[in-house]
Amino acid sequence: MAEGKTLTLNMGPHHPATHGVLRIVLELDGEVIVKATPHVGQLHRGIEKIAEGMNFQQVIPLTDRLDYTAASLNNLGYCLAVEKLLGIEVPKRAQYIRVIMGELARIMGHHLWLGSHALDIGAMTVVFYTFRDREMIMNINEEASGYRLTPSYLRVGGLAKDITPDFIKFVRDFVKWFPTAIDGYHTLLTDNIIWRKRTMGVGKVSAEDAVNFGFTGPSLRGSGVPYDLRKVRPYSSYDDFDFQVPVGEVGDVYDRYLVRMEEFKQSINIIDQAIENLPEGPVNVDNPWVANPDLGAVMEDISALIRRFKIQCEGPHAPEGEVYASVEGSKGELGFYLVGDGSEHPYRMKIRSPCYILTSALPKMIVGHMIADVIAIIGSIDIVLGEIDR
Amino acid sequence: MENAKIAETVKGKFGDAVLAEQECCDDLQLVIKAEALLDVMRFLHDDEQLAFDLLIDVLSIDNSQRRRKPRFEVVYVLVSTTHLHRLLVKVPVADELEVPEVPTVTGIWHAAMWAEREVYDLMGIRFADHPDLRRILTWDGFEGHPLRKEFPVEGKDFDKKWDPDTIEVL
Numbered sequence: 126m127a128e129g130k131t132l133t134l135n136m137g138p139h140h141p142a143t144h145g146v147l148r149i150v151l152e153l154d155g156e157v158i159v160k161a162t163p164h165v166g167q168l169h170r171g172i173e174k175i176a177e178g179m180n181f182q183q184v185i186p187l188t189d190r191l192d193y194t195a196a197s198l199n200n201l202g203y204c205l206a207v208e209k210l211l212g213i214e215v216p217k218r219a220q221y222i223r224v225i226m227g228e229l230a231r232i233m234g235h236h237l238w239l240g241s242h243a244l245d246i247g248a249m250t251v252v253f254y255t256f257r258d259r260e261m262i263m264n265i266n267e268e269a270s271g272y273r274l275t276p277s278y279l280r281v282g283g284l285a286k287d288i289t290p291d292f293i294k295f296v297r298d299f300v301k302w303f304p305t306a307i308d309g310y311h312t313l314l315t316d317n318i319i320w321r322k323r324t325m326g327v328g329k330v331s332a333e334d335a336v337n338f339g340f341t342g343p344s345l346r347g348s349g350v351p352y353d354l355r356k357v358r359p360y361s362s363y364d365d366f367d368f369q370v371p372v373g374e375v376g377d378v379y380d381r382y383l384v385r386m387e388e389f390k391q392s393i394n395i396i397d398q399a400i401e402n403l404p405e406g407p408v409n410v411d412n413p414w415v416a417n418p419d420l421g422a423v424m425e426d427i428s429a430l431i432r433r434f435k436i437q438c439e440g441p442h443a444p445e446g447e448v449y450a451s452v453e454g455s456k457g458e459l460g461f462y463l464v465g466d467g468s469e470h471p472y473r474m475k476i477r478s479p480c481y482i483l484t485s486a487l488p489k490m491i492v493g494h495m496i497a498d499v500i501a502i503i504g505s506i507d508i509v510l511g512e513i514d515r
Numbered sequence: 516m517e518n519a520k521i522a523e524t525v526k527g528k529f530g531d532a533v534l535a536e537q538e539c540c541d542d543l544q545l546v547i548k549a550e551a552l553l554d555v556m557r558f559l560h561d562d563e564q565l566a567f568d569l570l571i572d573v574l575s576i577d578n579s580q581r582r583r584k585p586r587f588e589v590v591y592v593l594v595s596t597t598h599l600h601r602l603l604v605k606v607p608v609a610d611e612l613e614v615p616e617v618p619t620v621t622g623i624w625h626a627a628m629w630a631e632r633e634v635y636d637l638m639g640i641r642f643a644d645h646p647d648l649r650r651i652l653t654w655d656g657f658e659g660h661p662l663r664k665e666f667p668v669e670g671k672d673f674d675k676k677w678d679p680d681t682i683e684v685l
Contacts, residue, residue: 352599447590460592
């Protein structure tokens with residue numbers, strides 16, 4: 126190519142390796158990228174705006190559609206924010222079941238990441254194994270709530286209903302099986318020479334840059350910063366469980382891969398502790414303005430019937446005030462900033478999406494690399510467009 | 516550092532610039548004058564005891580239906596990865612401005628680049644000296660700012676007739 130001339134290449138939005146409808150305009154000198162401009166927004170549904178007209182319980186299914194690969198974690202973040210605003214705390218049993226659902230969702234999110242990341246780079250086999258195991262979690266979701274991908278199982282003030290004995294059996298089966306499966310993933314990729322050559326030294330981000338660019342979650346920990354909200358600000362009884370926070374050293378694609386692979390193990394460890402030490406008791410908060418009276422009471426007591434009706438169609442009113450609550454999502458810090466104005470709607474709901482901020486650092490990561498590396502780097506930061514565009 | 520101590524440190528350095536100090540559940544919220552925002556933010560980032568090196572989010576609130584003044588407020592969520600404390604910084608945007616505007620913090624945290632673009636796109640608050648202030652979630656040429664309270668939730672032309680050949684509203 127003539128000196129100083131560059132070629133502009135449009136990648137996406139309908140490109141299977143961009144994990145949704147991400148569009149990147151690349152400027153190439155030969156095959157080397159000299160400039161990259163990501164364009165997002167094709168999937169913008171205005172969830173924040175829609176939520177302003179809904180009551181607090183109605184927003185929960187909307188949050189499922191943010192990071193749809195790990196739906197229960199979004200429910201958890203939202204419910205914690207509302208509960209913080211209302212000043213209530215859910216019972217211990219509900220907190221433990223939320224942790225189980227959240228960690229299962231994290232494993233689901235990592236399954237999709239691992240399968241599609243490897244598929245993008247050319248290792249086709251992995252996706253079959255991860256989806257085989259993802260199916261087991263789908264069955265657990267179905268047993269808990271009736272839905273497989275987007276359970277909407279959590280409620281403000283607790284859970285939709287208590288778990289069944291089958292749920293416990295399914296989770297125990299999964300906990301027993303999954304360590305073998307993780308070893309299987311490792312044999313496919315970790316020491317694979319092609320995988321190593323494609324990922325090591327690619328998309329390096331130093332710890333300082335990662336923090337400055339607003340990285341959170343596994344991408345930040347891959348650069349060696351041990352910032353994990355489950356440890357830093359334990360929510361939903363995370364301080365009861367014994368687990369470790371894996372960190373990387375170099376901050377390249379391979380390190381981020383290893384961090385997520387280790388998170389599989391830590392998540393299954395947490396689920397094991399939670400399901401074996403599950404406390405007895407109610408799963409909904411004991412607050413007449415928030416929790417539904419159960420159906421037995423509704424059949425016999427007129428005031429319970431009225432209260433159920435009021436809670437179903439109106440729900441709790443939030444006091445005036447502002448809160449910020451966040452959870453460690455499968456991609457990073459998933460935060461909800463809620464403003465209450467005394468009504469039953471959130472006056473303003475802002476979703477802090479980890480993927481959105483990660484995508485803004487894409488140009489920094491891919492400039493200087495080849496086109497084939499772009500796909501490896503997009504895969505390694507594990508973005509979901511449903512959450513970026515909201 | 517404890518919330519009370521953070522407030523004390525910032526107030527000791529910028530006495531007049533701190534308009535208010537509020538508790539948002541377990542988080543501290545400081546309301547800072549827009550003129551002093553850059554100095555305060557630079558101090559929060561650089562000071563070794565505070566070291567707020569991670570900008571989590573930038574968001575905006577439209578107060579027009581809450582009967583509060585001023586109409587727009589911008590909130591920054593800051594975290595320190597070394598000391599692990601969190602701070603909410605709120606900046607009121609002066610009502611007198613024709614186009615609401617606050618200074619950009621992209622020079623301090625790169626993470627503000629897209630976060631501020633989103634605020635501009637959805638709420639119409641400009642960030643002075645932002646290097647790349649374009650719309651991001653809506654398309655170029657979109658009219659209005661969807662998160663403002665007067666913007667209809669269904670969109671502006673959802674019930675209008677349109678020409679299927681040109682996709683133009685009639």
